[in-house]
Amino acid sequence: MLxxxxxxxxxxxxxxxxxxxxxFPLRERWNMGGIxxxxxxxxxxxxxxxxxxxxxxxxxxxxxELRPKGIIVRFRSLLETFALVIPFYKxxxxxxxxxxxxxxxxxxxxxxxxxxKAIQKFFIKIQNFKADNAPTxxxxx
Numbered sequence: 001m002l003x004x005x006x007x008x009x010x011x012x013x014x015x016x017x018x019x020x021x022x023x024f025p026l027r028e029r030w031n032m033g034g035i036x037x038x039x040x041x042x043x044x045x046x047x048x049x050x051x052x053x054x055x056x057x058x059x060x061x062x063x064x065e066l067r068p069k070g071i072i073v074r075f076r077s078l079l080e081t082f083a084l085v086i087p088f089y090k091x092x093x094x095x096x097x098x099x100x101x102x103x104x105x106x107x108x109x110x111x112x113x114x115x116x117k118a119i120q121k122f123f124i125k126i127q128n129f130k131a132d133n134a135p136t137x138x139x140x141x
Contacts, residue, residue: 002048002108005074005083019085020070037064037122040112042075043100049084049110052077062110064103066126068133073103073110084108088130093123 001019003012029035042060045053053060055077062075070087084105092104099115101123114120 001085003083003085004080006080016072016083016085019087020072021068023065023067032066032125035066038116038118039063040114040119042110043113044109044111046107046109049075049082049108052082062112064122064126066129071103071126075110084110088133091130093127095123 001015003015005012005016024032024035040062042053042062045060053075058076060075062073065072065074070085070091073084073086075082086103086105090105094102094104095114096102096111099113100111101114102109102111112119114123
């Protein structure tokens with residue numbers, strides 16, 4: 001779900017909270033060592049996101065926020081802020097080429113450069129959190 005989150009709108013906030021949960025409380029954020037990613041530089045995107053990013057001449061960058069039931073990838077274009085809301089059950093992460101991570105949800109995708117240890121640690125944190133909070137599968141019973 002790709003949304004414009006530039007302005008405070010209760011209905012958009014409600015949609016996001018239903019999809020990926022409310023933000024973590026401050027104490028839990030502290031215990032987790034933070035829930036936000038460092039600045040991520042975008043290398044490639046799906047057509048819908050690319051059409052938004054080419055509207056300005058700024059460097060394409062985004063950040064990822066961890067939520068209880070998913071993640072939110074935020075990026076800016078012109079003076080607007082957009083959010084790609086991805087619940088864990090639709091999230092697919094790939095580590096492709098050296099230092100490139102791909103974030104997929106249905107037909108949307110964003111490929112980001114992961115050239116520092118902090119970025120790589122954050123993606124490992126996402127994968128571990130997704131695995132810990134996944135529903136129990138039939139094979140585990």
